Amino acid sequence: MISMSSTIAECIDEILACHNWSQADLADVLGWGQQALSEIMQGKRRIDASQSLALATVSDHSPEDWLALQTKADIAEAMRSVKTLAELAEIRKRADLEEIAPVRQLIAQKIIPRTKNAAEREKAVTELLADGYVPGTAAKKTDGQPEFNRIQNAWLAIAARRARQMQVAEFDAGKFAMLAQSLPRMVKNVQDIGQVQAWFAAAGVPLIYVPPLPGGKIDGVSFSLETHPAIAITGRGKRFDKIFYTILHEASHIVNGHWLEAVNLRENEECYGGTTKREQEADQLATFWLYPNGIQPPRPLTKQAITQLAANNDVAKDMVIGHLQHIQALPWRTIFAKEIGMLSEEELKAWA
Numbered sequence: 502m503i504s505m506s507s508t509i510a511e512c513i514d515e516i517l518a519c520h521n522w523s524q525a526d527l528a529d530v531l532g533w534g535q536q537a538l539s540e541i542m543q544g545k546r547r548i549d550a551s552q553s554l555a556l557a558t559v560s561d562h563s564p565e566d567w568l569a570l571q572t573k574a575d576i577a578e579a580m581r582s583v584k585t586l587a588e589l590a591e592i593r594k595r596a597d598l599e600e601i602a603p604v605r606q607l608i609a610q611k612i613i614p615r616t617k618n619a620a621e622r623e624k625a626v627t628e629l630l631a632d633g634y635v636p637g638t639a640a641k642k643t644d645g646q647p648e649f650n651r652i653q654n655a656w657l658a659i660a661a662r663r664a665r666q667m668q669v670a671e672f673d674a675g676k677f678a679m680l681a682q683s684l685p686r687m688v689k690n691v692q693d694i695g696q697v698q699a700w701f702a703a704a705g706v707p708l709i710y711v712p713p714l715p716g717g718k719i720d721g722v723s724f725s726l727e728t729h730p731a732i733a734i735t736g737r738g739k740r741f742d743k744i745f746y747t748i749l750h751e752a753s754h755i756v757n758g759h760w761l762e763a764v765n766l767r768e769n770e771e772c773y774g775g776t777t778k779r780e781q782e783a784d785q786l787a788t789f790w791l792y793p794n795g796i797q798p799p800r801p802l803t804k805q806a807i808t809q810l811a812a813n814n815d816v817a818k819d820m821v822i823g824h825l826q827h828i829q830a831l832p833w834r835t836i837f838a839k840e841i842g843m844l845s846e847e848e849l850k851a852w853a
């Protein structure tokens with residue numbers, strides 16, 4: 502192995518000294534032009550793999566050694582460029598920033614400007630996280646759920662930023678509780694659900710749709726904006742029953758007063774039927790709002806029985822089908838699921 506402090510020129514000089522050859526002699530032995538050898542020695546020409554094999558044949562050094570010296574020279578050359586050094590600093594900064602927020606995704610969703618400039622990116626991300634500051638984000642969570650990851654944090658920041666911008670009435674806990682409880686009687690289909698944002702706003706609770714960031718795995722979140730609570734949903738799956746249940750579940754967190762504890766309650770599939778006390782409370786109340794008269798799976802599970810169960814509770818049939826699927830009384834690929842309404846992207850965007 503060549504000492505890495507050597508250069509290609511030094512190693513070629515070694516060959517010349519060892520054999521008492523001139524440059525012209527060595528060029529002739531190698532079958533190269535003298536000009537080419539001279540340029541290699543001056544660092545004006547790079548050696549390639551086949552040249553490394555030729556040099557290895559007339560020296561004690563391996564082809565790998567020769568190429569390693571070439572690589573070392575290439576890197577040293579690149580490092581002399583101010584442009585390269587500046588680019589490396591940019592890469593470092595972009596990497597640091599990507600640890601904090603999913604920058605590329607935020608750019609794709611037009612949340613931050615499309616720029617490669619690390620300082621501009623940093624400014625936009627810092628502003629987003631500051632605007633979207635939510636009490637409890639940095640606090641140590643006590644509910645046993647894992648911390649929000651960088652994608653979820655960024656999504657929550659977008660949600661909080663928009664929720665703060667939204668004009669809502671002063672928060673009225675009593676009014677909101679009444680509204681939430683009667684919501685299953687007021688929302689029977691996709692058209693009705695379009696009005697929920699306005700109803701929540703009148704009780705002082707912003708309800709925002711924020712498209713999911715890939716990998717975020719969030720259905721919704723309830724959070725505190727100091728003076729009032731807010732809810733954001735991703736609309737994942739687009740199913741009416743799922744989205745409406747997420748809204749009711751989040752509303753239930755608020756009615757249960759969880760937002761006052763400044764713990765952000767992120768929802769995903771695993772959280773429903775949750776194991777933590779808050780999740781159990783939220784599920785119980787939301788389920789009670791939906792099915793005050795109980796929801797035992799009927800036997801046999803016929804279309805008529807499902808319709809009857811929905812009528813007993815004066816609730817959308819979609820919700821009953823979704824619930825029966827959730828408790829695995831119905832399979833995911835049931836024909837009944839075809840009757841569940843779907844929200845379009847446009848309908849959801851009306852809440853953006």
Ligand SMILES: [Zn+2]
Nearest residue numbers: 766768780783
């Ligand atoms: Zn929850």
